[in-house]
Amino acid sequence: MTFNPPLGAHMQSQQPQQQVSALDTELNQPEDLLNVKTANHWMEEASTRPVPKMLFDKFWFEGELCILFADSNLGKSILAVQIGNSINTGIPISPFKIQSQAQPILYCDFELTDKQFESRYSNDYQDHYAFGTDFYRAELNPDSEPPQGFNDFDEFIIASLERSIVQTGVKVIIVDNLTYLRNETEQSKNALSLMKHLKALKNRHGLSILALAHTPKRDLSQQITANDLQGSKMLMNFCDSAFTIGQSCADKDLRYLKQIKQRNTEQVYGYTNICLCRVNKPFNFLQFEFVNYGSEVDHLRKASDRLSEAHMEQAVQLKLQGKTLRDIAKEMGISYQKVDRLIKAHTAKA
Structure with missing residues (x-):
């Protein structure tokens, strides 16, 4: 032909x-x-198909398999629930846009217990926040065992996830987090298999998926890139979009959001235009509150700070070995008074 x-x-x-x-x-x-x-x-x-609408501004669009990644304790779950609630109510998280209509959502919570979840969305376990009646939350049943026909627990989880999608009729799901979908999920050898499962679910049911993932410990003096995601090459190849939460080294209470990968839009929130936020709880809903836009370079650790951090760690390790301040000072080539300050600074930081 x-x-x-x-x-x-x-x-x-x-x-x-x-x-x-x-x-x-x-x-x-x-x-x-x-x-x-x-x-x-x-x-x-x-x-003949509709133009994808924003679910969370330029970070996540309809029909995308999106990854939100960050180090531990930076608020991935807090932001994810907030995004889910925004999609469920159709009310944007100011100043970020949402174009989709209010719709049901399934939040797969493999991180928190129900009591921990209650604590975040209540006022001292009273005055619970009223989520929508079609905001569904799922957690693992610890007593459940894979029935016959499944090769392992991983297949059982994927099948259970698909059944929940069909039963609830949702088109938007959030998975918190990837670690619990497959053993050692975020290692490169398993990333391809995981993303194939999620992508197959997305295509089969016309879903929009936000999957949360961890990063290993990183150099805080360097900007965040795709390489900071564990199993980054495979995960990034198979996702449609990705964004991250970083911690400001200029203000420990500040977090920032940054686009890492995008297919349906240009990069708006990049290195020179990150979104600065604080985690706050005005009454009964723990959330990210937008502060300003900024440049990532202003929130990275300075080289001198990194050197001090390394000195603190060294001094503490030598102290744990039973060495005196003068012994440590001699080994490090500094005064024993500075050794004392380094150890006290490390203790205060911890």
């Missing part, structure tokens, strides 16, 4: 539709791995 080169947009638009259909029928069979159609036919099919 011969394909002729395009002769111009006006010529292409005049191609009979039945010729395109015949070509598709001839090229594709049910057992084929590749679905081959003309570029024009792909464009025509795509034009």
Whole structure:
């Protein structure tokens, strides 16, 4: 079969539709791995589907498998519940936009107990925040065992997740976090299998998925990149978008949001335009509150701070070995008074 080169947009638009259909029928069979159609036919099919809407501003769009990653204790779960509640109510998290209508959501919480969740969304366990009646939360049943027909617990979790999606009829799910979907999930060797499972679910049910992931300990003097996500190469290849939470070294109470990967939009919230936020609880809802925009370089650890940090660690380790301040000072080539200050600073920081 011969394909002729395009002769111009006006010529292409005049191609009979039945010729395109015949070509598709001839090229594709049910057992084929590749679905081959003309570029024009792909464009025509795509034009019948809605334009993806923002679920959380430029960070996450409808139909995307998105990853939110950060170090421990920076508020991934706090932000994820807040995003989920925004999607469920249709009310944006100021100043971030949301374009989708209010809709049901499934939050798979593999991090918190129900009591810990209650603590975050109540006022001292009283005056509970009223989530929507179609905001669904799931947690693991510790007594459940895989029935016959499943090779391992991982397959059982994926199947259970799919059943919950069908039962609730949701199109938006949040998975907190990836570690519990597969053993050693965030290591590179398992990342490909995990992302295939999630992507298959997304395609099969027309879902939008936000998956939370951890980062290993990183150099806080360097900007956050895709390489800071464990198993980054595979995870980044299979996700549609990704963003991160960083901690400000200029103000320990500040967090910042930064786009890492995007396909449906340009990068708006990058190195020179991060979103600065604080975690606050005005009454009964723990949340991120927007403060300002900024540049990431202003919130990275300075080289001199990194050196002091290293000195603190060294002094403490030598102290734990039973050495005196003067012994430590001699080994480190500094005064024993400075050794004392380093150890006290480390203790205060801890």
